[in-house]
Amino acid sequence: MDNILEISGLNKHFGKKIALDNVGFNIKKGHIVGLVGPNGAGKSTIMKAVLGLIGTDSGQIKVEDELISINNHPALEKVGALIEYPGIYPYMTGREHLKLYATGANAESNIDQIVEELEMTKYIQMKAKSYSLGMKQKLGIALALVNKPEFVILDEPMNGLDPQANKLLRELIVKQAKAGTTFLISSHILSELGKIADDIVVIEQGKIIADAPIDEITHADKKLIILETSDDNKARQILKENNYAVADENKVIIQQNKEVTLAKILRLLVESGIDINDVKHQNAVLEDSLLQILKDDEK
Known part of the structure; x- marks a missing residue:
């Protein structure tokens, strides 16, 4: 057994x-x-x-x-x-x-x-x-x-x-x-x-x-891009207006895939007058996934 x-x-x-x-x-x-x-x-x-x-x-x-x-x-x-x-x-x-x-x-x-x-x-x-x-x-x-x-x-x-x-x-x-x-x-x-x-x-x-x-x-294969910018609120707004899924309401976090690349995101934000202070890459973690599961279950 x-x-x-x-x-x-x-x-x-x-x-x-x-x-x-x-x-x-x-x-x-x-x-x-x-x-x-x-x-x-x-x-x-x-x-x-x-x-x-x-x-x-x-x-x-x-x-x-x-x-x-x-x-x-x-x-x-x-x-x-x-x-x-x-x-x-x-x-x-x-x-x-x-x-x-x-x-x-x-x-x-x-x-x-x-x-x-x-x-x-x-x-x-x-x-x-x-x-x-x-x-x-x-x-x-x-x-x-x-x-x-x-x-x-x-x-x-x-x-x-x-x-x-x-x-x-x-x-x-x-x-x-x-x-x-x-x-x-x-x-x-x-x-x-x-x-x-x-x-x-x-x-x-x-x-x-x-x-x-x-x-x-x-989703162990899920890669996240985490940005620190000169204006995070404006950066999130610009990304959403351009149909990017922003994974956090307080930080600038975007899921990376073949269509969503760091180069495209940086180009969009810089052209919109947003300075990029820091860029980090991170795999999805259990805490984020659990919060999303609980959030989805409330719907």
Whole structure:
């Protein structure tokens, strides 16, 4: 079976509020999947339902082809997770936390490995009450990964991490995915998620509005021209009057293709009395694509 997770027809209400509305998507083994959307869209609800932490009104969740419910979830023995904030006991050391979670004959070596991979050696013997937000977050991630699960669910794993720690986490996730581990990751830091995700699932108001490989979501082949001019408002107006699609209401951003070239754009603006101060080229990014998907869904 290619899919490690299969969700179909999932519905969930909290009182009168619709949290999930006929949610369905699959995750292939070994893939890194980003679950993105606005606050309150239903991301955490999906993750908690997959982990059997909350029940649903209807629908079906399967992990490794086994049904998951709040009362029946043996397949979750192969799943590691960090949901919202890690549960940290202030008077226990980081290593003591990991010893509580680590199982199997290789528990000690697995602890040593994840501590080294996340660069936690210097403080792993310290009590958690002295940990910074980033150190606590790393410990939560370590707890999710220590037993080498086949499927890992991470809710906002980049929270509190500095740029170096983010890079370290990205590299570790990619390394484990190449070895066969599957990841479902929710994050507001789309610039980081866009660097590692294979697929993106977009949810808004409890509904899945996009589910596709990241290259399709971001249009990886889309090239953008970003201009800084002596009068950006006038430049946007001139471009629109000449049937150029300006991709931003505040900046001068144009999508480049065979018909729309930098030379044509510069010639038009210079002839219209606009000075060009700077020119940049950029590939479309996940954040821009997500905003466009959400904007299109409102129509």
